Amino acid sequence: xxxxxxxxxxxxxxxxxxxxxxxxxxxxxxxxxxxxxxxxxxxxxxxxxxxxxxxxxxxxxxxxxxxxxxxxxxxxxxxxxxxxxxxxxxxxxxxxxxxxxxxxxxxxxxxxxxxxxxxxxxxxxxxxxxxxxxxxxxxxxxxxxxxxxxxxxxxxxxxxxxxxxxxxxxxxxxxxxxxxxxxxxxxxxxxxxx
Numbered sequence: 001x002x003x004x005x006x007x008x009x010x011x012x013x014x015x016x017x018x019x020x021x022x023x024x025x026x027x028x029x030x031x032x033x034x035x036x037x038x039x040x041x042x043x044x045x046x047x048x049x050x051x052x053x054x055x056x057x058x059x060x061x062x063x064x065x066x067x068x069x070x071x072x073x074x075x076x077x078x079x080x081x082x083x084x085x086x087x088x089x090x091x092x093x094x095x096x097x098x099x100x101x102x103x104x105x106x107x108x109x110x111x112x113x114x115x116x117x118x119x120x121x122x123x124x125x126x127x128x129x130x131x132x133x134x135x136x137x138x139x140x141x142x143x144x145x146x147x148x149x150x151x152x153x154x155x156x157x158x159x160x161x162x163x164x165x166x167x168x169x170x171x172x173x174x175x176x177x178x179x180x181x182x183x184x185x186x187x188x189x190x191x192x193x194x
Contacts, residue, residue, distance in 0.1 A: 005070050008051035012088075016043050017110065019170035026107030029084050038159060039168025040105070041086055044073035045138040056140045059093040068094040074137030075159040076102060078130040084155045085130060089137055097144030104130060136160060 002010070020040055028036035049055050052070070059068050074089045088110070090101040102113040108122050113131070115123040136147050136156050152160070 004052045008048055009071060011047045011051055012044060016040075016047060016170065018174050019172070020105070021171055022105070022107050022109050025086070025105060034084065034159065035166050036168050037084070037086055038163040038166035041073055041075070041138065041159065041163040042166055043168065043170065044086070044088075045163065048072055048139060052139075055138065056142070057093060058142065068092055069100075070139075072137045072139045074135055075156045076104065076130055076133040076135045077153045077155045079132045079134060081129055082153075082155060083129050084159065085126075087135065089135060091137075091141070091144075093141065097141050097146050099135070099146055102133075102135065138163070 021036075024036050025040060028034050045055070052072075057070060057072070069090065069092055071088050071090050074087050076085050076087045077083065086105040088103040088105070089099065090103075092098045092100060104111045104113070104126050106126055108126070111118065111123060111126045113127070115127070134153050134156060136149065136152055138160065141147075
């Protein structure tokens with residue numbers, strides 16, 4: 001049986017991440033209402049609630065310690081630039097919410113803070129735009145000593161206070177080309193045009 005974090009990642013990888021219009025998301029960050037970004041955050045939050053069984057996350061000291069490592073949706077704001085980005089935040093609930101990794105959602109897709117194996121010309125602008133940053137998440141994590149919800153930057157506060165009021169249309173699901181649904185070739189495309 002998959003742990004809750006794996007369930008969340010599977011949910012968003014199958015239903016949300018490939019259906020985000022990342023160009024529209026990047027453009028939304030520059031608008032006053034950030035409506036599309038808030039709508040995507042709402043989708044991610046709902047997936048988190050479904051996977052974790054609610055939006056209040058507590059450490060599980062008696063159960064599977066793997067469930068103490070969570071990936072959850074949140075918002076980051078660059079301290080130098082003031083720029084906003086949605087993010088998937090990796091936290092350790094058993095260590096009072098210690099922050100392990102940030103994955104930024106931007107025009108290029110998902111960019112891990114450590115760069116992963118992505119080209120430097122893609123990673124560097126994202127890192128330069130956000131690091132160092134403040135962050136917060138849509139979940140409630142009692143005992144997190146790393147986030148003070150009463151002292152959030154205005155950009156993060158606005159996103160978290162209003163994201164539930166927004167919906168974002170997701171792109172159609174990618175077509176599944178497989179044995180029962182072969183990828184069209186020139187001959188098949190001609191047939192479809194007739």
